[in-house]
Amino acid sequence: MPKQTFILNGKPVTVDVKDDVRVLWVLRDLLGVTGPKYGCGINVCKACTSHINGKAFNPCSVKVGDLKRTDKVTTIEGLPATVGAKGDDLHPMQEAWLELDVAQCGYCQPGQIMAAVALVKKVRREGRDITEADLDRIRNVCRCGTYVRIREAIEKGARAMR
Amino acid sequence: MTALEHDPQANREVPEAGLGRRGFLGWVMAGTTLVVAADLGLSRTAASAIPSLPQVPEVYDLEDLQTDAALPTANLITVTINTDGTASFALPRMEVGQGIVTSTAMILAEELDLPVEKVKVTLAPARPELLFNQLTGGSNTTFSTYTPIRVAAAVARRKLLDAAAIQLGTTVDRLTTTGGIVSDALGNTVAYGDLATSAASQVVEAVEVLLKSKAEHQVIGKPRNRTDARDAVTGRKKFTTDLDVPGALPTMVCRPPEHQGSPKRIRNKTQVLRLPGVTHVAMVDTGVAVRAKTFGQCIDAVRALEVDWNRGTVSGESDQTILAKLKAQELPMVVPQVPVLAQQVDTRFEFMFRSSAALEPYAAIADVRKDRAEVWAGLKAPIVAQGNIAAATGLRPDQVKVNVVTGGGSFGHKLFGDHAIEAAKVSKAMGVPVKLMWHRVDEPRQGRLHPMATSRVRATMLAGQVLSFEQRHTSVTTDFSHGLGEMITSLADELPTGLGGLGFAETIFTLTQELPYNFGVVTQLLNEPLEFEDKFSTGSMRNIYSPDTCVAAELTIDLMAKKAGKDPMQFRLDHVKNKRVRAVLEKVKKEGSWGRAMPKGMAQGVALHKEYKGATAVLVEIDCRPETVQRDLGKETYTGPRVTKAVIAVDCGLVINPRGVEAQMQGGFMDGLAMTLSASSHLRDGRFLEGSWDNYFYTRQWNVPPEGVEVHILESDSDTPGGIGEASVGSSAAAVACAYARATGTLPTRFPINHGQVRFKPKSFVPSMPASPTNGLKKTY
Numbered sequence: 026m027p028k029q030t031f032i033l034n035g036k037p038v039t040v041d042v043k044d045d046v047r048v049l050w051v052l053r054d055l056l057g058v059t060g061p062k063y064g065c066g067i068n069v070c071k072a073c074t075s076h077i078n079g080k081a082f083n084p085c086s087v088k089v090g091d092l093k094r095t096d097k098v099t100t101i102e103g104l105p106a107t108v109g110a111k112g113d114d115l116h117p118m119q120e121a122w123l124e125l126d127v128a129q130c131g132y133c134q135p136g137q138i139m140a141a142v143a144l145v146k147k148v149r150r151e152g153r154d155i156t157e158a159d160l161d162r163i164r165n166v167c168r169c170g171t172y173v174r175i176r177e178a179i180e181k182g183a184r185a186m187r
Numbered sequence: 188m189t190a191l192e193h194d195p196q197a198n199r200e201v202p203e204a205g206l207g208r209r210g211f212l213g214w215v216m217a218g219t220t221l222v223v224a225a226d227l228g229l230s231r232t233a234a235s236a237i238p239s240l241p242q243v244p245e246v247y248d249l250e251d252l253q254t255d256a257a258l259p260t261a262n263l264i265t266v267t268i269n270t271d272g273t274a275s276f277a278l279p280r281m282e283v284g285q286g287i288v289t290s291t292a293m294i295l296a297e298e299l300d301l302p303v304e305k306v307k308v309t310l311a312p313a314r315p316e317l318l319f320n321q322l323t324g325g326s327n328t329t330f331s332t333y334t335p336i337r338v339a340a341a342v343a344r345r346k347l348l349d350a351a352a353i354q355l356g357t358t359v360d361r362l363t364t365t366g367g368i369v370s371d372a373l374g375n376t377v378a379y380g381d382l383a384t385s386a387a388s389q390v391v392e393a394v395e396v397l398l399k400s401k402a403e404h405q406v407i408g409k410p411r412n413r414t415d416a417r418d419a420v421t422g423r424k425k426f427t428t429d430l431d432v433p434g435a436l437p438t439m440v441c442r443p444p445e446h447q448g449s450p451k452r453i454r455n456k457t458q459v460l461r462l463p464g465v466t467h468v469a470m471v472d473t474g475v476a477v478r479a480k481t482f483g484q485c486i487d488a489v490r491a492l493e494v495d496w497n498r499g500t501v502s503g504e505s506d507q508t509i510l511a512k513l514k515a516q517e518l519p520m521v522v523p524q525v526p527v528l529a530q531q532v533d534t535r536f537e538f539m540f541r542s543s544a545a546l547e548p549y550a551a552i553a554d555v556r557k558d559r560a561e562v563w564a565g566l567k568a569p570i571v572a573q574g575n576i577a578a579a580t581g582l583r584p585d586q587v588k589v590n591v592v593t594g595g596g597s598f599g600h601k602l603f604g605d606h607a608i609e610a611a612k613v614s615k616a617m618g619v620p621v622k623l624m625w626h627r628v629d630e631p632r633q634g635r636l637h638p639m640a641t642s643r644v645r646a647t648m649l650a651g652q653v654l655s656f657e658q659r660h661t662s663v664t665t666d667f668s669h670g671l672g673e674m675i676t677s678l679a680d681e682l683p684t685g686l687g688g689l690g691f692a693e694t695i696f697t698l699t700q701e702l703p704y705n706f707g708v709v710t711q712l713l714n715e716p717l718e719f720e721d722k723f724s725t726g727s728m729r730n731i732y733s734p735d736t737c738v739a740a741e742l743t744i745d746l747m748a749k750k751a752g753k754d755p756m757q758f759r760l761d762h763v764k765n766k767r768v769r770a771v772l773e774k775v776k777k778e779g780s781w782g783r784a785m786p787k788g789m790a791q792g793v794a795l796h797k798e799y800k801g802a803t804a805v806l807v808e809i810d811c812r813p814e815t816v817q818r819d820l821g822k823e824t825y826t827g828p829r830v831t832k833a834v835i836a837v838d839c840g841l842v843i844n845p846r847g848v849e850a851q852m853q854g855g856f857m858d859g860l861a862m863t864l865s866a867s868s869h870l871r872d873g874r875f876l877e878g879s880w881d882n883y884f885y886t887r888q889w890n891v892p893p894e895g896v897e898v899h900i901l902e903s904d905s906d907t908p909g910g911i912g913e914a915s916v917g918s919s920a921a922a923v924a925c926a927y928a929r930a931t932g933t934l935p936t937r938f939p940i941n942h943g944q945v946r947f948k949p950k951s952f953v954p955s956m957p958a959s960p961t962n963g964l965k966k967t968y
Contacts, residue, residue: 042481043463047959050481054437059429060422062595064546065627066486066959068966069823069881072546077967086963101422119420126412126846129854130284131419132547132595138420147968161889162820166880168546168596169284170857171850172891 031092033058034103044090049073051089052100060101060135064166071165074136074143075100079107081143101135104142118142121182129169137165137175145183155183209398211334213342214263214391220270221346221386223394224263225338227279227317227331264332266295266339268347272367272380274301274340277311280332281323281567282415283545283597285912286847289413290329291336293843297406298340298399300364301379303414313569313589322669323567323597326799326910329843333908334398341396350386351377401841401906410846415593427550427564427592428624435552435620436466438613439485440474441492442633444952445499445873447724450475454493462488469616473633474955476613478621483959486626490954500722502873506639506942509663509870510537513641516716518659520645529649530750534743537937538735539867540663540875541637542883543728544630547595549606553613554620559586564607565594568669572604576611587611598729598858600635602669605724626956628878631868636875637728638663638719642739646706646747653747653762656706660696660736664719666726667691690715696732702740703768703797704759711736729858730913733798737917738863738924738938741794745925746934755925756781756793767838767903768797771804774836774899779806788812789831792926796918799910801839805856805922807892808832811930820889823881825865827941828930830923832894838901840909849898851911856896857886859919863927865890867942878950878957884941 026041029051040055049066052058052075061084064072068086075084076099077092084098092098099107104116115123118138128134140163148155160176167175216222267275276295282288292306299306314321348359351369354377355362362369367379418424443449453459453475456468464484469476477488501509525531551564553576560580566572569589577584594601610623625634640662647654696713713732748758756776763769772795775781781791785808793806811828818826835852842848865884869876877883920938928934937943950957 045487045961046464046481046483047961048963050437050483053428054481054483057431059425062426062547063428063482063624064548065879066482067627067879067881067957068960068963069879070546070627077964080967082967083963086960086966088961091961091964101420105421115421122420123412123416126416126850128284128413128416128419129286129850130545130547130594130596131415131424132284132426132545134419135422143968157893161891161893163888166546166885166887168544168598168885170854170886172857172886172888173853173896174850176888176891 027090029089029092030094032095032097034099035106040089042089045088048084048087048089048092048098052084058100058102062132062136064133071140072133072136074139074165076139076143079146081140101139104139116142117185118182121178121185125174125178125181127171127174127178129171133165133167137167140165141179141182144179145186155179209400211338211396211398213338213394213396215342215346215388215394216265217390218387220383221268221343222265223339223342223346224265225335225342227264227335264335264339266343268343268379268383268386270380270383272378273305273307274299274343275307275309276336277309278332279311279314279317279321280328281310281565281591281594281597281601283323283565283567283594283601285851286413286844287328288415289411290843290847291332292414293406293411294333294336295340297404298337299344301367303406303411305367308414310591310593312591313573315570315573315584317570321568321570326912326914329908330800330910337398338396341398342394345394345396346386347379347382350382354382354385407843408845411844412846424593426547426595427552428622430552430563430592432552432554432563432620432622435554435622436478436480437482437485438476438478438621438623439482439489439626440476440609440623440629441489441494442474442629442955443496443499444955445496446501446633446875448499449473449497451495451497454495455491459488459491462491467617467619469613471609471612471616473609476616478617478619482624486956486959489956490958492954499873501870504870504873506539506870509639510641512718513639513661513663516714517641517643517661518712518714520643520657520659521710525647526649529647529654532646532743532746532750534739534746535641535643535936536739536742538640538642539938539942540639540870541728541862541866542631542868542877543598543600543635543637543726545594545596545598545600548627548630549625549634550623551607551610552620552622553607553610555580555611555614560611561588561590562607562611563590563592564604564610565592565597565601566604566607567597567602568604571669572607575604575608579608580611580615599727602726603635603666605635628950628956631877631883632875633724635724635726636868638665638723638725640735642735644739644743646743648747648751651751653706655708656702656704658711658736658740660711660713660732662713662715662732663723664715664725665692665731666724667695669726699731699733699798700736701797703764703795703802704744704762705764706762729855730916733796733917734859734862734920737794737796737921741921742924742928742934745928754782759793759795768795768802770901771795771802771836771838774901775804775806775834778836778897778899779834781806786812788930790926790930792922792924792929794918794921794925796914796921798917799914800905800907801837801909801911801914803835803837803914803918805915805918806834807922807926809923809926809930811927818889824889825884825941825946826889827864828927829890830860830892830926832892833896833919834899835896835915836899836901837914838903839911839914840903840905840907842900842903843908845900848900848911852898852915853896855913855915856919857891859916860890860923861886861939862920863923863938863940865939865941867939869942869945874952876945876949882947
């Protein structure tokens with residue numbers, strides 16, 4: 026069985042599993058990292074959104090064999106550490122989510138937050154602020170319909186990410 | 188943290204004879220720490236105008252009770268005060284995102300004078316002795332548990348005071364409670380945790396308590412964020428598939444192409460068993476199950492399976508054939524003679540099948556052994572599931588333990604135990620524990636559906652007066668076998684007159700439909716023809732009949748207003764039944780600036796709905812201009828008309844948590860929006876075409892009103908909480924429909940309005956699951 030090595034939430038991990046197993050199942054079923062959720066398995070619902078080397082990606086649609094040893098995968102569990110948060114401290118986007126009490130069932134929210142952080146970083150790279158059009162294009166499904174609070178929280182979190 | 192402080196005796200009038208309006212009887216249970224209890228049946232007392240205690244008859248002998256300590260526990264909910272100063276309570280309901288864990292903690296904290304953070308609310312496993320009192324549905328949780336939970340908490344506080352009085356050498360009337368600490372006038376204090384043991388009782392004891400009045404509330408009614416919010420945003424919140432049950436490996440089911448088909452034969456079991464990671468392959472009645480080390484390997488194995496299938500229950504049928512059958516069964520109107528000068532408005536609407544699937548797919552863990560079984564799942568009716576699992580595995584119900592796990596949404600979907608029953612069957616067939624999960628495509632194709640229905644309305648008016656309003660709703664059978672049906676059977680003799688002889692569905696329809704207008708003779712009837720029995724996997728979907736009936740009624744009311752030459756808002760205000768509905772309507776009229784000028788192709792719409800002891804009005808503005816409707820945001824993206832703004836006013840009775848009410852109103856709006864504009868399932872030749880969120884068009888960010896969804900919670904005269912989980916769905920769906928009709932100048936008659944065109948290429952039926960893509964690294968941002 027091939028050994029798969031990559032960096033997960035700041036630490037190198039090695040798993041014995043075939044190349045074609047998607048990263049989502051390596052995280053959830055083999056490593057017990059359950060923050061990224063399954064909602065469709067075909068990169069549509071975005072519930073599993075995590076980061077690879079700081080950018081948003083959907084582990085349901087990436088073979089573990091396609092990860093390099095140096096690839097840094099960050100799930101919701103590792104998000105606070107990306108801003109140097111210690112102990113129970115959270116990422117500013119998570120704080121914004123708490124402040125606006127966004128979550129209802131909560132199933133999609135790890136993916137929503139990871140998508141929001143990547144979106145803010147993306148528009149910053151483009152030298153601009155988030156617009157309504159950016160928010161309109163977020164593809165993450167929330168079946169509880171928390172969309173309005175998600176939009177408010179992203180704007181608030183973005184301000185705090187300065 | 189809000190300071191919780193009040194004088195224990197202030198404002199607590201002592202009832203003169205027996206127990207008064209806020210006086211109730213609770214129990215102290217025998218135990219080593221303080222355990223208190225109240226009868227779940229107390230909720231009925233709160234609901235009636237004249238207080239009585241039918242569940243605790245005066246003749247009930249306390250001696251008997253103490254002798255038979257098991258008896259009182261039968262219908263009881265219990266609150267435990269722990270030595271660490273916390274209170275714990277296992278709620279016999281299910282949290283699916285609606286916020287009941289938070290609101291329940293608030294209710295307990297209020298009556299206990301304990302910080303909300305110190306109240307631990309968990310979900311109770313199936314408790315068969317509760318009979319019908321463990322069903323989460325019909326927006327009923329807070330309404331039914333509000334009183335018993337407060338009674339239990341008040342008993343606990345009372346016993347803590349008694350113990351503190353002894354410890355501090357004083358009397359109860361000189362003590363106050365704040366934030367989990369009892370104080371006397373001299374400044375001596377003792378914490379609840381230190382009293383938990385001394386307040387405990389060795390025998391079961393009945394205690395009379397007075398509940399706080401509304402004016403005394405410090406926690407109830409104040410906005411509070413959810414108690415599980417931190418777990419949700421950190422990924423720590425555990426759903427069924429996140430649980431680690433030893434040996435329960437990922438399991439998925441290869442399902443038939445036709446709706447409710449069944450497997451005949453596996454042709455390549457040996458080969459599939461040799462695939463990487465696969466441990467077991469077994470046939471059950473719903474399909475062929477595969478167990479593997481990862482869900483990804485389950486998907487690969489399901490795709491490799493070759494199975495011969497039996498036809499489904501609606502083989503050969505399509506939307507059109509079912510619609511034709513429904514039409515043939517529509518009940519006649521009864522308005523016999525229309526007065527010579529009377530005007531008549533006749534309408535007919537069609538409502539397509541919709542999938543009630545949540546984002547968390549059906550999932551359940553099952554470990555079935557020879558003599559026992561244990562199941563973990565999101566279940567809103569765990570007692571019914573327990574019975575069904577026992578029947579499916581040949582065990583007795585008491586050999587089946589059913590653990591209730593917080594659900595990733597329900598919307599009616601988790602009222603049924605389909606997933607738990609299937610997991611138990613698979614575990615039994617394989618002889619090992621399984622962690623079963625449905626693939627996304629399984630959900631809209633084989634999962635529960637909101638039934639297709641038609642609604643006809645006929646209204647007659649004479650000289651501006653409405654003489655009659657008749658509605659005839661005809662629907663594919665709605666499955667109520669999750670417990671509501673049994674509840675009705677058991678209450679047959681107690682239901683209001685006029686319900687006698689009706690079936691479950693008709694009874695529920697009659698109990699939920701309430702037209703909030705004075706329209707003369709009003710009749711609303713349901714017909715669910717028997718020919719559809721068991722043909723479709725159905726159930727209620729975030730509201731039962733109301734979204735459809737409300738759309739039909741409110742669109743008709745707009746036509747009536749037009750015929751009467753009246754503004755739609757004014758026409759409604761002229762006919763509202765009472766001041767509660769008037770108040771919500773007036774509120775949206777003002778806050779939503781009803782009647783403001785809008786460009787051609789845009790319009791406002793308004794609708795009103797009354798249900799679950801509350802009233803909701805919704806005003807929306809919609810943009811149906813071509814440049815909006817034809818927005819192109821890429822593939823897999825249905826844009827269409829866009830609601831730009833929504834204003835909701837709600838009177839939902841006594842509010843426990845306004846922040847939670849706002850969240851439910853906004854969420855309900857998104858459901859109503861989808862039902863009217865975009866979300867449906869297409870039946871073609873016995874198969875449902877939709878397979879995932881890229882073709883089942885539930886509301887997405889590009890459909891969300893850019894100017895927001897404003898929620899106004901009105902002060903209510905009511906002392907009891909109404910239901911909020913579904914309250915805004917019907918009026919939102921209807922307001923959007925009315926706005927669409929006004930903006931386009933055409934009356935939509937089929938919902939959702941985009942159903943006529945299939946805008947996607949259906950995913951394959953054989954194999955029953957699509958392969959997961961591999962190009963994810965090309966789509967990073």
